[in-house]
Amino acid sequence: MTTPLEGDLLARDARIAIVVSRFNDFFTKQLLEGAIDIHTRLGGKPAAITVAWVPGAFELPTVALKLAKSKKFDAVICLGCVIRGATAHYDHVAGEAARGIAQVGLETGVPTIFGVITADNIEQATERSGSKQGNAGAKAMMAAIEMVNLFKKM
Ligand code: INI
Numbered sequence: 114m115t116t117p118l119e120g121d122l123l124a125r126d127a128r129i130a131i132v133v134s135r136f137n138d139f140f141t142k143q144l145l146e147g148a149i150d151i152h153t154r155l156g157g158k159p160a161a162i163t164v165a166w167v168p169g170a171f172e173l174p175t176v177a178l179k180l181a182k183s184k185k186f187d188a189v190i191c192l193g194c195v196i197r198g199a200t201a202h203y204d205h206v207a208g209e210a211a212r213g214i215a216q217v218g219l220e221t222g223v224p225t226i227f228g229v230i231t232a233d234n235i236e237q238a239t240e241r242s243g244s245k246q247g248n249a250g251a252k253a254m255m256a257a258i259e260m261v262n263l264f265k266k267m
Contacts, residue, residue: 118263118266118267119259119263119266120258120259120260120261120262120263120264120265120266121259121262122155122255122258122259122262123155123156123258123262124152124155124156124157124161124258125156125157125262126158126161127157127161127187127188127257127258127261127262128161128163128185128186128187128188129152129157129161129162129163129186129187129188129189129190129254129257129258129261130162130163130164130165130177130180130181130185130186130188130189130190131145131148131162131163131164131165131189131190131191131192132164132165132166132167132173132176132177132180132189132190132191132192133145133164133165133166133167133191133192133193134166134167134168134169134170134172134173134192134193134194135166135167135168135169136168136169136170136193136194137193137194137195137196137238140194140230140238140239140242141192141193141194141242143242143243143248143250144192144194144228144230144242144248144249144250144253145164145192145250146243146250147242147243147248147249147250147251147254148190148192148228148250148251148253148254149162149254150251151250151251151254151255152254152258155254155255155258157258163180163185163186165180169193169206170193170194170195170206170207170210170229171205171206171209171210173191173192173193173210173213173214173229174191174209174210174212174213174214174216174217175213177189177191177213177214177217177225178213178217178220178221181217181218181220181221181223181225182221186223187223187224187261187264188223188224188225188226188257188258188260188261189217189223189224189225189226189257190225190226190228190250190253190254190257191210191214191225191226191227191228191229191253192228192229192249192250192253193210193228193229193230194229194230194232194238194242195207195210195229195230195231195232196232196233196234196235196237196238197231197232197233197234198233198234198235203231207229207231210227210229211227211229211231214226214227214229215227224257224260224261224264226253226256226257226260227253228249228250228252228253228254229249230242230249
């Protein structure tokens with residue numbers, strides 16, 4: 114029998130940075146609330162979380178990179194909301210956010226989590242920020258904690 118390498122969902126004293134975009138803050142505030150709520154429910158202390166606000170999803174990777182490079186955090190979570198219906202340049206903003214966030218994780222080796230809602234319309238954004246489809250911020254926090262604990266075992 115092999116023992117799988119896996120991270121549990123206990124927040125312990127993991128230091129988490131959250132970068133959150135002001136654009137569509139009607140939704141991103143819900144994501145931030147969901148992330149902090151699940152962190153508390155998984156045993157984390159508020160002092161372990163640092164929050165940085167950026168103008169929009171396009172800016173998430175730049176600030177995530179700076180935080181990841183600082184070595185002060187075990188994981189960085191990026192929260193944003195890009196809505197196709199309201200965004201002529203949706204593909205550029207959403208695509209660059211996704212590409213940049215992935216790059217930060219690969220470049221720094223610090224787990225960098227994609228908590229960006231990419232929605233076709235307001236209804237979908239609503240569903241993913243705390244209603245039918247859960248809360249993407251809470252899911253991002255769970256992913257961050259699992260990754261931090263997985264890294265500790267590797
Ligand atoms: N930023 C978002 O986070 N979501 C959006 O839906 C959005 N729209 O609609 O354009 C958006 N644009 C701003 C962008 O992220 C940058 O902040 C801006 O282009 C300055 O670089």
